[in-house]
Amino acid sequence: MLSRIAESLFWIGRYIERADNTARLLDVHLNVLLEDPWVDEPSANASLLTVMNVPCDGGASRAQVLETLAFDPQQLSSIAGALMAARENARRAREVISTEVWECLNTTRMDLRRWNGRTARPHEFFVWVRERAAVTRGLASATTSRDDVWNFLELGRSLERADMIARLLMTRSLEGTAGPDWTTLLRTCSAHEAYLRTVRALVTEERAAEFLLVDRHFPRSIAYNLSMAEQFLTNIEGEERSRTLAGRAQLALGRARTNLEYSPVREVLDDLASQMQSVQRACATASDLIRDRYFLPDATVVWSQEAL
Amino acid sequence: MTDAGTPWSGYAPAAAWDEAMDLDGEVREPYARVYEEIERMSRDDLRSRAEALASTYLAQGVTFDHAGEERPFPLDIVPRVVGADEWDIISPGVAQRVRTLEAFLADVYGSQRCVTDGVVPRRLIATSQYFYRAVAGVEPANGVRVHVSGIDLVRDQHGIWRVLEDNVRVPSGVSYVLSNRRAMSQMFPELFGAMGIRPVLEYSRRLRSALARSAPEGVHDPTIVVLTPGVYNSAYYEHSLLARTMGVELVEGRDLETVNGHVFMRTTAGRRRVDVIYRRVDDEFLDPVKFRPDSVLGAPGLIHAARLGNVTIANAIGNGVADDKLIYTYMPDLTRYYLGEEPVLPNVDTWRLEEDEAREEVLDRLDELVVKPVDGAGGKGVLIGTRASRDELAAARAQILADPRGWIAQPVVQLSTVPTLTESGLEPRHVDLRPFAINDGEEPWVLPGGLTRVALQRGQLIVNSSQGGGSKDTWVLGGVRQRPHGEPPVESRVELAGLASVPQSAHPEDVVAGQQQQQQQQQQHEVGGTSGGGAPC
Numbered sequence: 001m002l003s004r005i006a007e008s009l010f011w012i013g014r015y016i017e018r019a020d021n022t023a024r025l026l027d028v029h030l031n032v033l034l035e036d037p038w039v040d041e042p043s044a045n046a047s048l049l050t051v052m053n054v055p056c057d058g059g060a061s062r063a064q065v066l067e068t069l070a071f072d073p074q075q076l077s078s079i080a081g082a083l084m085a086a087r088e089n090a091r092r093a094r095e096v097i098s099t100e101v102w103e104c105l106n107t108t109r110m111d112l113r114r115w116n117g118r119t120a121r122p123h124e125f126f127v128w129v130r131e132r133a134a135v136t137r138g139l140a141s142a143t144t145s146r147d148d149v150w151n152f153l154e155l156g157r158s159l160e161r162a163d164m165i166a167r168l169l170m171t172r173s174l175e176g177t178a179g180p181d182w183t184t185l186l187r188t189c190s191a192h193e194a195y196l197r198t199v200r201a202l203v204t205e206e207r208a209a210e211f212l213l214v215d216r217h218f219p220r221s222i223a224y225n226l227s228m229a230e231q232f233l234t235n236i237e238g239e240e241r242s243r244t245l246a247g248r249a250q251l252a253l254g255r256a257r258t259n260l261e262y263s264p265v266r267e268v269l270d271d272l273a274s275q276m277q278s279v280q281r282a283c284a285t286a287s288d289l290i291r292d293r294y295f296l297p298d299a300t301v302v303w304s305q306e307a308l
Numbered sequence: 309m310t311d312a313g314t315p316w317s318g319y320a321p322a323a324a325w326d327e328a329m330d331l332d333g334e335v336r337e338p339y340a341r342v343y344e345e346i347e348r349m350s351r352d353d354l355r356s357r358a359e360a361l362a363s364t365y366l367a368q369g370v371t372f373d374h375a376g377e378e379r380p381f382p383l384d385i386v387p388r389v390v391g392a393d394e395w396d397i398i399s400p401g402v403a404q405r406v407r408t409l410e411a412f413l414a415d416v417y418g419s420q421r422c423v424t425d426g427v428v429p430r431r432l433i434a435t436s437q438y439f440y441r442a443v444a445g446v447e448p449a450n451g452v453r454v455h456v457s458g459i460d461l462v463r464d465q466h467g468i469w470r471v472l473e474d475n476v477r478v479p480s481g482v483s484y485v486l487s488n489r490r491a492m493s494q495m496f497p498e499l500f501g502a503m504g505i506r507p508v509l510e511y512s513r514r515l516r517s518a519l520a521r522s523a524p525e526g527v528h529d530p531t532i533v534v535l536t537p538g539v540y541n542s543a544y545y546e547h548s549l550l551a552r553t554m555g556v557e558l559v560e561g562r563d564l565e566t567v568n569g570h571v572f573m574r575t576t577a578g579r580r581r582v583d584v585i586y587r588r589v590d591d592e593f594l595d596p597v598k599f600r601p602d603s604v605l606g607a608p609g610l611i612h613a614a615r616l617g618n619v620t621i622a623n624a625i626g627n628g629v630a631d632d633k634l635i636y637t638y639m640p641d642l643t644r645y646y647l648g649e650e651p652v653l654p655n656v657d658t659w660r661l662e663e664d665e666a667r668e669e670v671l672d673r674l675d676e677l678v679v680k681p682v683d684g685a686g687g688k689g690v691l692i693g694t695r696a697s698r699d700e701l702a703a704a705r706a707q708i709l710a711d712p713r714g715w716i717a718q719p720v721v722q723l724s725t726v727p728t729l730t731e732s733g734l735e736p737r738h739v740d741l742r743p744f745a746i747n748d749g750e751e752p753w754v755l756p757g758g759l760t761r762v763a764l765q766r767g768q769l770i771v772n773s774s775q776g777g778g779s780k781d782t783w784v785l786g787g788v789r790q791r792p793h794g795e796p797p798v799e800s801r802v803e804l805a806g807l808a809s810v811p812q813s814a815h816p817e818d819v820v821a822g823q824q825q826q827q828q829q830q831q832q833h834e835v836g837g838t839s840g841g842g843a844p845c
Contacts, residue, residue: 002574004560004574005557091544092539095552095557095558096552106367110366110367294576
């Protein structure tokens with residue numbers, strides 16, 4: 001597959017997942033703001049923006065959070081921006097993705113206009129975003145051959161999901177608020193029922209954290225997504241596994257995963273914020289290495305006029 | 309049936325040839341069914357179908373870039389119908405034109421026999437800005453230079469089809485033919501069944517096979533790519549549709565690199581050899597080594613690879629010399645010269661302004677004529693004398709005197725009209741037709757239909773989409789379904805006799821009769837028992 005197309009696919013996967021998880025994260029955040037009686041809203045907002053890597057000094061208002069993380073089409077960290085960017089990438093890779101997926105992304109972008117920052121019930125917007133993301137994923141899953149097109153889409157998706165869940169768990173320790181409890185976090189990750197069935201016990205901090213961090217079967221645990229990303233890298237690499245760069249991407253992901261898997265949960269919990277940051281850093285490193293290995297030409301012949 | 313309710317009331321063709329109705333208001337034969345169908349609708353019904361059409365296009369992303377903005381490509385709800393008898397003139401006429409153009413190009417970039425025999429003046433070729441010495445002597449693999457062409461046709465006020473323009477560089481618009489057909493067949497399923505419209509879907513297959521056949525010698529399973537300038541090109545939709553329907557890669561210049569006279573594309577699994585490039589990039593941008601050094605749309609070294617015969621570039625470089633509007637005036641002579649045939653489709657009368665007599669005559673009557681730049685495209689620079697202001701006429705006069713080689717003049721052709729849905733109901737609007745021909749080296753194949761472009765403003769004669777034009781689906785009659793004998797051929801019948809059907813299975817608990825009923829009764833019983841006869845919830 002063309003490197004340029006592969007890059008677009010990788011980012012379609014990431015952007016859709018980003019929109020979905022940002023919607024979940026904002027939804028839970030707004031909920032916490034409502035329910036926590038001792039909340040210090042400006043600093044909670046500011047700290048959320050920091051988690052999402054949006055520069056912000058001092059406090060931030062709720063409208064500001066919604067604008068930068070949900071509705072501003074210019075920012076790639078916002079839901080609207082991610083959905084627009086997914087569609088632009090799909091346009092560039094139009095000939096390799098199916099018509100169904102393309103139309104889904106295209107109509108999603110057009111329907112975005114219906115929503116803006118002044119909507120009274122952002123929750124409805126978040127539900128809509130999650131639904132569109134689910135439709136896109138479902139269509140992609142039903143119409144894509146399991147070749148490199150799928151591998152790159154899913155590689156991007158797994159990587160982004162691991163990264164976003166790490167960010168979501170960081171909201172446990174936001175400044176100025178007690179943060180969401182573990183039941184809420186499980187619900188946000190659509191993990192509550194699965195948790196109850198697997199653990200068969202009431203929600204305790206350690207069990208819940210374990211479930212979201214290292215459960216091997218639940219598709220929204222960090223370790224699960226990291227190992228999926230490793231798997232897709234292996235698929236892409238195929239036979240020729242000697243190249244080192246992809247190996248290094250796998251290394252970064254594998255180290256982050258095993259660190260979670262082989263540390264006592266208590267230890268991770270005591271240091272949750274920085275542990276989650278190291279997961280995010282591993283994802284970023286892997287993403288860069290993937291770019292170097294697959295998306296950039298190894299040696300470019302550049303035509304330069306000056307050489308004449 | 310002329311009550312105020314039908315969409316047709318008030319439809320009145322004017323001076324130009326109207327393809328649906330003659331001056332007495334009689335519906336012409338090919339349009340009979342379309343007319344009936346629309347007559348059965350109410351105005352609102354027609355309009356709501358048109359809106360549905362626009363929204364499908366938006367959802368599908370069928371757009372073109374106009375001034376940097378993505379817009380849905382306007383498709384009119386009323387189809388244009390071309391009768392089978394008319395198509396029997398157009399199709400061979402276009403094919404003949406393509407054969408002439410091929411012969412002419414082979415000659416120009418070869419021995420230039422037409423010059424030595426005095427058919428075309430040498431000056432004309434030498435001064436053409438699209439004549440590239442860089443490709444002289446390059447012999448294409450299967451002798452084809454015009455793999456894809458779009459021959460623009462118009463119908464004059466007497467209903468005669470004429471060639472208005474040849475496009476043999478990178479003719480665009482075929483994607484709209486394909487997607488128009490898909491959208492219209494959803495809007496008028498009834499008509500499609502009944503009218504026997506010739507299908508257009510095989511275009512991509514034909515194009516792919518023509519490109520495969522043009523591969524360099526010795527390549528058995530050629531890698532074909534479509535080269536696009538990028539997402540921001542106005543025809544990007546078309547490039548991606550063609551790549552998708554042919555099942556080939558869509559590449560940009562930066563995806564290609566040339567090494568030792570071979571062209572490669574950069575893939576996630578390293579370099580992959582490219583054999584045929586269907587390029588949608590203009591000549592000047594293809595190779596910064598040979599042409600514009602500032603171009604980033606092509607790949608350095610492409611021409612060298614093509615000269616070595618390691619890659620086929622389709623359409624060939626330098627084709628522009630043949631669709632120059634001055635060469636156009638020589639086309640009828642060239643048809644006789646190369647093919648020994650009379651042209652099937654006549655030209656529109658044209659004055660060559662570099663000839664003194666013609667120039668004098670034209671300058672006298674400038675206000676009745678159309679003046680066009682010889683190398684223009686997209687309706688740019690066209691001056692219609694009857695509509696021009698005094699200043700515009702003076703400016704045109706000065707331009708012609710300064711550069712007579714650069715201009716031609718034609719009488720104002722009253723393009724034929726076709727009913728079109730406008731703000732105020734159905735009205736006649738001017739149209740042209742661009743049939744597409746694919747040459748695979750054997751015989752040019754003409755896509756039945758082609759792109760009908762329609763000028764959406766009343767009286768407007770320029771139909772280009774860059775000038776606010778729309779399009780129509782073009783239906784060529786005479787497909788299989790109209791064959792008089794109703795018997796389907798034996799091989800099309802599906803043999804099902806003697807085959808037992810395989811049962812569809814289901815979850816066994818859902819199949820057991822009465823199970824559900826029993827459970828419901830049980831439940832009712834329980835509810836009744838515990839709550840002492842209260843209403844079940």
